[in-house]
Amino acid sequence: MTSVQNESAVNDAVDTSKVPYRVVDELLIPTARYHSQEFFEVEKNLWKHSWQLACHETEIPRPGDFTEYKILDQSIMVIRQKDGSVKAFHNACRHRGTAIACGSGTFRADQVVCPFHGWRWNLEGKNTYIYARDAFREETIKQEDVDLPQVQVALRWGFVWINLDNDAAPFEESIHGIAGPLDGNGFEKAHITWWHQIEFEANWKVAQEAFFEAYHVMQAHPEMAGFLRDEDYNALAYAHYRTDPQGHGWTDSRAPRILQLPGQDDQMFADPEKMTPAVKFYMSAKVMWEGSQSQTNAHYIAILEDLLEMTDAQEFFSEFFKRAYIDAAKRGVELTPMHPDTTGHWSMFPNFTGVAMLGCALVYRSRPHPTDPNKCIYDFFALEIPPTGTPVKKPQIGADDAPTWDELWFVQQDASNIERMQTGLRSSALEYVRLGVDVERLIINWHQALDRELAKYV
Numbered sequence: 015m016t017s018v019q020n021e022s023a024v025n026d027a028v029d030t031s032k033v034p035y036r037v038v039d040e041l042l043i044p045t046a047r048y049h050s051q052e053f054f055e056v057e058k059n060l061w062k063h064s065w066q067l068a069c070h071e072t073e074i075p076r077p078g079d080f081t082e083y084k085i086l087d088q089s090i091m092v093i094r095q096k097d098g099s100v101k102a103f104h105n106a107c108r109h110r111g112t113a114i115a116c117g118s119g120t121f122r123a124d125q126v127v128c129p130f131h132g133w134r135w136n137l138e139g140k141n142t143y144i145y146a147r148d149a150f151r152e153e154t155i156k157q158e159d160v161d162l163p164q165v166q167v168a169l170r171w172g173f174v175w176i177n178l179d180n181d182a183a184p185f186e187e188s189i190h191g192i193a194g195p196l197d198g199n200g201f202e203k204a205h206i207t208w209w210h211q212i213e214f215e216a217n218w219k220v221a222q223e224a225f226f227e228a229y230h231v232m233q234a235h236p237e238m239a240g241f242l243r244d245e246d247y248n249a250l251a252y253a254h255y256r257t258d259p260q261g262h263g264w265t266d267s268r269a270p271r272i273l274q275l276p277g278q279d280d281q282m283f284a285d286p287e288k289m290t291p292a293v294k295f296y297m298s299a300k301v302m303w304e305g306s307q308s309q310t311n312a313h314y315i316a317i318l319e320d321l322l323e324m325t326d327a328q329e330f331f332s333e334f335f336k337r338a339y340i341d342a343a344k345r346g347v348e349l350t351p352m353h354p355d356t357t358g359h360w361s362m363f364p365n366f367t368g369v370a371m372l373g374c375a376l377v378y379r380s381r382p383h384p385t386d387p388n389k390c391i392y393d394f395f396a397l398e399i400p401p402t403g404t405p406v407k408k409p410q411i412g413a414d415d416a417p418t419w420d421e422l423w424f425v426q427q428d429a430s431n432i433e434r435m436q437t438g439l440r441s442s443a444l445e446y447v448r449l450g451v452d453v454e455r456l457i458i459n460w461h462q463a464l465d466r467e468l469a470k471y472v
């Protein structure tokens with residue numbers, strides 16, 4: 015049994031006929047969507063109007079802290095305000111365009127200063143100083159023309175979200191459907207434990223979709239599949255995807271395990287004789303921990319090792335989650351109580367994806383390269399809720415205390431196929447990729463949502 019929704023009816027209500035290489039049969043995705051310059055040009059509109067993840071709040075903990083967010087050829091500077099709120103501005107000096115912020119850092123004494131000729135603004139983007147003001151004709155430097163143009167900002171789950179379209183619907187409307195599945199993870203309390211950013215030689219959708227399904231687990235992650243092969247490994251057991259008309263998608267809840275509601279645990283194992291739920295769950299968690307140092311932690315692994323003999327799925331899950339909450343509380347970690355909608359795997363349109371368990375997560379952001387559809391910029395963020403009161407440490411890409419990219423062998427099992435896919439997708443003999451009805455439902459949903467969005471701009 016799988017839990018899916020068919021999005022076709024939603025797409026039928028929108029005229030997508032002018033979108034190049036549009037999806038006509040939801041199970042056959044034209045490969046040109048991943049490499050054609052024509053599609054890439056139309057797709058750029060997505061980024062001008064979508065809510066997107068600009069940074070994590072811990073990147074800008076104190077007033078004056080800033081970070082630069084780049085999307086295509088646009089640069090945005092995100093600044094922490096004196097009252098703790100966050101504002102974002104187009105990162106272009108109103109004099110001659112110099113990018114005011116570069117990377118991340120701190121604007122001191124409430125002054126944002128352009129490095130070229132020293133024009134200044136306060137943290138709210140209001141221009142406060144123009145050097146040799148008399149040198150300019152007054153009407154070319156009207157206050158409203160020299161203040162920094164703002165972009166929309168929202169804070170949620172510890173992340174800063176921006177939208178370049180000031181007329182776009184509020185963030186809270188755009189997350190319809192996905193808020194419930196994400197809220198119970200308590201991300202707003204999490205810090206980033208490691209962060210890697212990779213430029214892949216692949217379209218940003220190829221890289222993203224590598225984390226959209228569990229159908230690849232049997233072949234790409236043999237350790238996680240317990241070295242079960244082919245028909246012994248039940249790919250359909252992981253096909254409990256749900257989708258939302260706004261493009262978001264998520265697997266069915268894992269909250270029932272802890273809340274002791276009816277769940278699907280009895281379907282998760284192809285052959286219970288070969289693998290008990292306890293052993294399977296332990297094995298997946300241990301692989302994630304050893305190979306990705308995220309989505310779980312050493313404390314949970316130790317608890318699971320204690321419970322390996324348990325044979326009843328419901329008893330095992332309820333005991334594990336009970337002990338995990340007690341253990342976290344002892345360490346001063348405030349886990350968020352799970353809600354029946356809480357999920358451990360989601361994608362939020364257009365480019366925020368992740369897996370999570372009990373305050374630990376691995377989340378992904380995929381962005382297009384500014385000019386080349388065959389390249390992308392991909393971020394991997396490991397998050398964990400630390401003991402309450404832990405001082406914030408600004409995350410840095412590939413920080414010294416982070417696992418090196420080479421150590422993250424599980425993540426690399428996924429990454430290793432990304433560039434190979436791009437090579438194949440450009441083959442003149444491959445017109446479509448073909449998707450599984452349930453196991454690749456998030457990809458289906460996502461492309462349909464993309465076409466509905468692009469239809470607004472062609």
Ligand code: FES
Nearest residue numbers: 107109110128131
């Ligand atoms: S370009 Fe910024 S002050 Fe001249």
Ligand SMILES: [Fe+2]
Nearest residue numbers: 224234235428
């Ligand atoms: Fe994977």
